[in-house]
Amino acid sequence: MAVPGRRRALSPRALPAALGLLVALAIWAVAASRWPPHVLPGPLVVLETIVTQRSELVGHALRTTRRVLLGYGAAVVIGLPLAMALGARPVLDRQVGALLTLLRSIPPFAWTPLILLWVGVGDGSAAAVVFAGAFFPIVRNARAGIDAVPPSLVLAARNLGAGPRVYWLDVVLPGAAPMVFTGLRLGWALAWMSVVAAELVGADGGLGQLILDARNLARPDLAIAGMVAIGALAAGSERGFALVERRVLRWRA
Amino acid sequence: MSKAVALAGVRHAYTEAGTGRRVEALAGLDLNVAAGELVAIVGPSGCGKTTILHLVAGLLKPDAGSVTCGGAPVDGIGTDRVLVFQDGALFPWLTVAENVSFGPRARGEGTGRTAELLAALGLDGAADRYPKELSGGMRQRVALARALAVDPAVLLLDEPFGALDALSRERLQDVLEAAWLRDRKTMLLVTHSVEEAVRLADRVIVVSPRPAAVRADVRVDAPRPRDVTALGEIRRTIAQMVRTPE
Ligand SMILES: Nc1ncnc2c1ncn2[C@@H]1O[C@H](COP(=O)(O)OP(=O)(O)O)[C@@H](O)[C@H]1O
Ligand SMILES: [Mg+2]
Numbered sequence: 193m194a195v196p197g198r199r200r201a202l203s204p205r206a207l208p209a210a211l212g213l214l215v216a217l218a219i220w221a222v223a224a225s226r227w228p229p230h231v232l233p234g235p236l237v238v239l240e241t242i243v244t245q246r247s248e249l250v251g252h253a254l255r256t257t258r259r260v261l262l263g264y265g266a267a268v269v270i271g272l273p274l275a276m277a278l279g280a281r282p283v284l285d286r287q288v289g290a291l292l293t294l295l296r297s298i299p300p301f302a303w304t305p306l307i308l309l310w311v312g313v314g315d316g317s318a319a320a321v322v323f324a325g326a327f328f329p330i331v332r333n334a335r336a337g338i339d340a341v342p343p344s345l346v347l348a349a350r351n352l353g354a355g356p357r358v359y360w361l362d363v364v365l366p367g368a369a370p371m372v373f374t375g376l377r378l379g380w381a382l383a384w385m386s387v388v389a390a391e392l393v394g395a396d397g398g399l400g401q402l403i404l405d406a407r408n409l410a411r412p413d414l415a416i417a418g419m420v421a422i423g424a425l426a427a428g429s430e431r432g433f434a435l436v437e438r439r440v441l442r443w444r445a
Numbered sequence: 446m447s448k449a450v451a452l453a454g455v456r457h458a459y460t461e462a463g464t465g466r467r468v469e470a471l472a473g474l475d476l477n478v479a480a481g482e483l484v485a486i487v488g489p490s491g492c493g494k495t496t497i498l499h500l501v502a503g504l505l506k507p508d509a510g511s512v513t514c515g516g517a518p519v520d521g522i523g524t525d526r527v528l529v530f531q532d533g534a535l536f537p538w539l540t541v542a543e544n545v546s547f548g549p550r551a552r553g554e555g556t557g558r559t560a561e562l563l564a565a566l567g568l569d570g571a572a573d574r575y576p577k578e579l580s581g582g583m584r585q586r587v588a589l590a591r592a593l594a595v596d597p598a599v600l601l602l603d604e605p606f607g608a609l610d611a612l613s614r615e616r617l618q619d620v621l622e623a624a625w626l627r628d629r630k631t632m633l634l635v636t637h638s639v640e641e642a643v644r645l646a647d648r649v650i651v652v653s654p655r656p657a658a659v660r661a662d663v664r665v666d667a668p669r670p671r672d673v674t675a676l677g678e679i680r681r682t683i684a685q686m687v688r689t690p691e
Contacts, residue, residue: 344534347504352548352595353524362551366538443538443575 233413241413242420249402253421256387256398259315263322264383268376271327275334276360285335292331300325300382301389308394318390318398325386326379333375337368370444373437380433384426449631450478450501450599454510457496470496472656473510478599480515481629485642487687488652488660494635497657498601501633502528515598524548527597531604533588535576541587542572548595562590565627566620582613586620593624599631607637614638618645622669639684644673651686661686 217235224234233241242249278285303324304317311317341364349363365372391400399418406414438445457471470493478484486494499505500512503521512519514526527548535544542559543550545568549557563569566586576584585605592600605621606614622645625632636642642649643665651661663683667676 342534344530344532345536347522347528348530348534348536349547349551350522351502351524351527352551352591354547354551358551362539362547363536366536369538441538443577445577 230410230412233416237413238416238420241411241417245414245417249399249417249421252397252399252402252418253425255315255396256318256391256400256422257425259318259390259395259398260322260383260387262315263319263387264326264380266319267323267326267330267379267383271330271375271379272334272372275331275338276364278331278335279338279364280360292328296328296332300386304390304393307390313394314396318387318395321386321390322383325382329378329382330375333378334368334372337371337375338364340371341367370441373433373441377430377433377437380430381426384422388422448477448513449480449482449515450476450633451513452476452497452500452507452510455500455507455512456509457493457500457505457507469656471500471507472658474657474659476650476659478631478633480598480631483625483632483634483645483647485634485636485646485649486652487636487639487642487649487683488657489654489687490637492652492655493657494652495603497652498528498603498633498635501599502526502601504528524552524595525598526601527592527595527599528601528603529585529588529592529605531607533576533584535584535587535591537576540573540575541568541579541583544576544587545590545594547591552595557594558596559590559594562594565624566590580613581609582617585609585617589617589621589624593628593630597630599633602632602634604635604637606641614641619670621645626669639680639687640673643676643680643683644671649683651683 221234221236224232224237229237274288278288300321304321307317307320307324311320345363345367346359349359354363387398388400388403391398392404395401399422403415403418406412406418452474455471455474455476456469459468459470460466461468474493474497476497486497488494496505500507501514501519503519503523503526519526536547539547542556542563545562546556546559549555549559563572566589568583568586568590571579571583571587576587579587588605602621606617609617618641621632621634624630625645634642634645639649646665649661649663649665650659651663652658653660661683663679665671665676665679673680
């Protein structure tokens with residue numbers, strides 16, 4: 193209930209987190225000192241690469257981010273209404289449900305060769321793989337969220353005179369929101385994994401390509417720099433997700 | 446006086462989910478409630494009280510007999526008969542004010558009497574809070590206000606204060622009585638507290654163990670606000686009936 197105090201609670205938590213990070217860096221540095229730099233470069237070498245190659249890194253990161261946003265956006269725009277339609281129409285739910293279960297058991301990366309064949313190398317194919325990764329967790333969790341709305345609230349809404357519009361927008365949507373967010377977050381994480389997988393197989397630029405090229409050039413420092421960039425982007429944006437989620441779902445606190 | 450709610454020869458049986466066994470909840474129940482009357486229903490737990498309310502609310506259909514409201518047969522859920530649940534069933538994502546105005550807003554009538562009801566039920570200071578931040582007593586005030594906001598002909602209360610501590614319970618009884626005195630809505634109050642029934646109701650209906658039938662129909666004529674200690678006799682009589690099987 194003491195909402196203002198919550199922000200301050202962050203700093204005592206940040207300390208152990210920073211400590212853990214430091215220890216990991218130290219272990220990395222020690223390990224790197226025992227291997228030649230063309231096998232395992234140390235943190236400082238990687239940092240230097242990040243600084244000197246920053247414009248190249250940013251360029252690749254932008255391409256990757258664009259593909260993620262394209263594929264993920266499509267997954268949200270198609271996935272959420274589909275979940276609502278499935279929740280509203282039991283017959284449709286049974287018809288499509290089994291198909292979805294089958295499709296979502298296929299790892300998104302397994303789509304890559306087919307998609308490359310159909311779409312060709314480019315932003316479109318990478319975005320399509322992202323879509324395949326993000327779509328299923330989004331639909332599945334949103335669908336489950338609709339069922340998780342307590343029956344007494346559904347009853348109360350109808351009893352108080354809610355028509356279909358109010359029922360869906362003001363009762364089902366907020367009631368399902370916690371699980372919808374779970375799906376959105378899972379889908380987001382999978383989107384980043386999928387995009388790198390797609391770029392590793394074939395793409396015009398992007399962080400996945402950068403990592404692959406680094407291998408071909410025998411530049412492990414550049415590969416690690418690319419990995420750091422992906423990790424930072426995915427983790428950083430996930431953080432933003434958590435902030436939005438806490439805001440939208442503040443009634444749960 | 447006109448009949449606000451009438452059940453005649455109502456039978457209702459549930460089919461148990463696992464076994465398919467029929468559970469007869471009501472076997473020919475008759476009950477009449479006049480417009481503006483506050484009627485309490487008491488009886489042992491599991492006897493069919495909730496079933497009675499759900500039939501009037503239109504959540505259930507009788508297997509036989511008739512359920513009418515204002516002379517018209519009950520056909521499904523309607524805003525003329527609003528249920529108040531024991532746990533309030535508040536929308537957790539809406540503030541107190543938004544919960545109370547839900548009904549009027551759903552029907553495109555703006556916020557309706559929300560401000561007035563918040564004041565009347567002592568919810569002024571809590572208008573912007575979420576249900577999570579409220580005590581049990583406050584939550585039930587909101588549930589009551591939210592039901593009154595749609596201005597139903599009949600209010601159906603299913604052990605609305607059953608989960609509250611003794612003190613909040615008494616306060617909420619006062620709040621309910623005040624709301625009733627102000628609006629004179631027809632109210633059906635299911636309660637397992639004989640004291641609560643005697644304190645609030647014009648009439649106390651004592652229901653037999655399942656299948657429910659009306660065992661006694663006791664009019665309480667004492668002036669309001671009532672002093673329950675002065676109603677010891679009637680309380681004992683009713684409590685005795687609730688306890689003994691026949
Ligand atoms: N959905 C159901 N399925 C099977 N039996 C039920 C169902 N709902 C209620 N019952 C049974 O019907 C009887 C009456 O229930 P109810 O009206 O809830 O009683 P009360 O509110 O008086 O405690 C109880 O024995 C209960 O177990
Ligand atoms: Mg009950």
